[in-house]
Amino acid sequence: MILLDGKKTSSDIKIEIAEEVKKIKAQGKKTPHLAAVLVGTDGASMTYVGAKVKACELVGFESTLIELPEDTTEEKLLNEIEILNIDNEIDGFIVQLPLPKHIDEQKVLMAINPDKDVDGFHPTNVGRMTLDLPSFIPATPFGIMELLERYKVETSGANVVVIGRSHIVGRPMSILMSQKRPAGDATVTVAHSRTKNLPEITKKADIIIAALGIPEFLTGDMVKDQVTVIDVGITRVDDVSKKRGYRLAGDVHFESVSKKASFITPVPGGVGPMTIAMLLKNTLLACSYKN
Numbered sequence: 090m091i092l093l094d095g096k097k098t099s100s101d102i103k104i105e106i107a108e109e110v111k112k113i114k115a116q117g118k119k120t121p122h123l124a125a126v127l128v129g130t131d132g133a134s135m136t137y138v139g140a141k142v143k144a145c146e147l148v149g150f151e152s153t154l155i156e157l158p159e160d161t162t163e164e165k166l167l168n169e170i171e172i173l174n175i176d177n178e179i180d181g182f183i184v185q186l187p188l189p190k191h192i193d194e195q196k197v198l199m200a201i202n203p204d205k206d207v208d209g210f211h212p213t214n215v216g217r218m219t220l221d222l223p224s225f226i227p228a229t230p231f232g233i234m235e236l237l238e239r240y241k242v243e244t245s246g247a248n249v250v251v252i253g254r255s256h257i258v259g260r261p262m263s264i265l266m267s268q269k270r271p272a273g274d275a276t277v278t279v280a281h282s283r284t285k286n287l288p289e290i291t292k293k294a295d296i297i298i299a300a301l302g303i304p305e306f307l308t309g310d311m312v313k314d315q316v317t318v319i320d321v322g323i324t325r326v327d328d329v330s331k332k333r334g335y336r337l338a339g340d341v342h343f344e345s346v347s348k349k350a351s352f353i354t355p356v357p358g359g360v361g362p363m364t365i366a367m368l369l370k371n372t373l374l375a376c377s378y379k380n
């Protein structure tokens with residue numbers, strides 16, 4: 090069993106990006122600048138956004154964090170987005186999800202200038218990605234493709250089962266892996282909450298992407314020998330024995346699945362850190378269009 094080490098791989102990618110930034114600066118070009126908008130004070134969201142800002146510092150990017158109160162109106166948020174859209178200093182920005190219930194998420198994502206949409210959530214980027222045109226690829230699926238590629242996991246002709254059909258992970262993942270591209274060329278099945286006989290389907294999979302958000306859902310009896318498993322889940326589960334009062338649980342029951350797997354991602358230290366590295370990569374790309 091080989092661990093797909095997202096912590097190590099993301100650190101390699103950040104070193105590569107830092108080298109690019111050095112070159113950019115030496116040539117007197119504009120330093121990449123990422124902005125993040127955080128609405129409210131959700132604990133997990135604050136952790137992720139904090140990690141993104143820290144990663145920017147590490148690779149030599151500029152970063153701006155815009156923190157808005159939980160009761161921010163949709164109008165005010167749309168106004169902040171417009172300011173970022175026209176600010177020439179900002180190369181790319183993200184609006185951290187989930188948003189408070191009184192704000193229409195789709196409306197907000199559609200307000201982002203597609204050229205600065207480093208999350209790749211705008212319909213223009215979703216469409217461009219689907220058509221194999223240059224676009225921003227959502228950071229989590231992009232990170233998974235990069236992991237599969239760097240570890241040389243054979244995807245061509247493989248039976249891939251994606252569990253989950255979210256706009257952020259499951260759906261883009263299924264599109265990318267079915268395309269003709271590195272870590273692509275697979276035969277993809279998308280399973281979800283209405284899928285019948287899921288274990289029957291997962292037992293035939295060479296590669297499983299677990300992205301449904303139910304802790305330890307995928308168990309050893311649901312997979313075949315030599316399977317590759319990518320665990321996208323990251324749920325905080327109460328645990329009084331931990332100093333923070335919780336532990337991080339993936340969507341995969343690691344103990345039983347890892348016994349059968351050829352490759353598997355851990356949680357933490359798998360997909361999560363890759364997400365941050367690929368967000369930086371998208372920001373570098375956004376900046377390079379101007380340089």
Ligand SMILES: Nc1nc(=O)c2c([nH]1)NC[C@@H]1CN(c3ccc(C(=O)N[C@@H](CCC(=O)O)C(=O)O)cc3)C=[N+]21
Binds near residue numbers: 187228362
């Ligand atoms: N607009 C938007 N873009 C996102 O990319 C986005 C988002 N909203 N909302 C939430 C999800 C989740 N996400 C993660 C990023 C890093 C880790 C990560 O670094 N995880 C560490 C552990 C971190 C911890 O201690 O909690 C790990 O897995 O090792 C996890 C999850 C980005 N997301």
